[in-house]
Amino acid sequence: MKLYDFALAPNPRRVRMFLAEKGVTIPVVEVNTRQKEQFAPEFAKLNPFCTVPVLELDDGTCIGDSVAICRYIEVLHPEPPLMGRDAREQAIIEMWDRRAELEGVNAAGELVRNAAPMFEGRGIAGVPDGFPQIPALVDRGKKRMARFFDFWNRQLADNAFVAGPDFSIADITSFIAIEFAKRAEVTIPAQCKHVARWYESVSQRPSASA
């Protein structure tokens, strides 16, 4: 197996944290998206959508999606479980992971991609240009992040982790959403004390520096 990765991008970090929590090591090929290496024809053969991460299996199959890569690793290495054991746990964790992506990562994404000069003409991931930035999405992204923090504060008031008592992929996704939003100088609001407590505990896990 080979992992096409880029240290500075949020979705590759999601996979690296997942692998670190599992104690799994996979050889890495760096694809520098700041240099637009993901648009090179050789890379587009592996992933026509031109995004990282991509996991290349030994038979040549390419898994070009962060959560699908995590699923593959979860099935091969079930311990510690990060996507739930039984039907109910799996559903609760997937619900929170998808909410963390929709309410968190996507909100941070529209904020950062529509503000940062490096994404000019690339409002949509995986497209070299032709999707101009939309300034109204910067404001909308900020409002959505505020909503995200508010919801997560309520959830984390009653739960040690995002999807319940145990650390899961939903914590990884929530953590990278917050890390991503920092690039646009959006940080945890002072009143969201439960988010701050949880963020501190996740930051201290060895996987946070993966």
Add this chain to the structure above:
Amino acid sequence: MKLYDFALAPNPRRVRMFLAEKGVTIPVVEVNTRQKEQFAPEFAKLNPFCTVPVLELDDGTCIGDSVAICRYIEVLHPEPPLMGRDAREQAIIEMWDRRAELEGVNAAGELVRNAAPMFEGRGIAGVPDGFPQIPALVDRGKKRMARFFDFWNRQLADNAFVAGPDFSIADITSFIAIEFAKRAEVTIPAQCKHVARWYESVSQRPSASA
């Protein structure tokens, strides 16, 4: 179990198609989102994000996300498999299902939500108001749908179904993306013959009318 559903919305339809393919029947409670019933306080107790569908389990646990509901059903009723059998199949199907959501459903969503008068002030799902429509997203949604059709045409040139030789949840998600975009009068482009062939075959499955 109880399924909170709305006949006219895309994500509930995704779950209904999944259940029909599995041959599973669950009692339904209709939540009319055109009447804004999802914002009623009793419903917000089941799903604070105020979206349908929601699956309420017998112990009161509420699964408020379409794919998480499908996962729950898949684990309890593995036949016929719609999310893959082994690690590799599961990863390939999840990758295509997530691409279908990102490139298809989300593109159709930004197109429809930012154009239709019924979504005025509600550019973001699950929020009663305060997120004005952004006209630039209508054009962007159209361009993204064109990109979706182009990619899907290439994938379906070599594959009977979206994720390979077998029907899967990725076909359901792709199908509802196309059905959703129709509301903004965006349809399969004439040159996308492989998409048209596949769409015709999915339309004829009994689940398409679920």
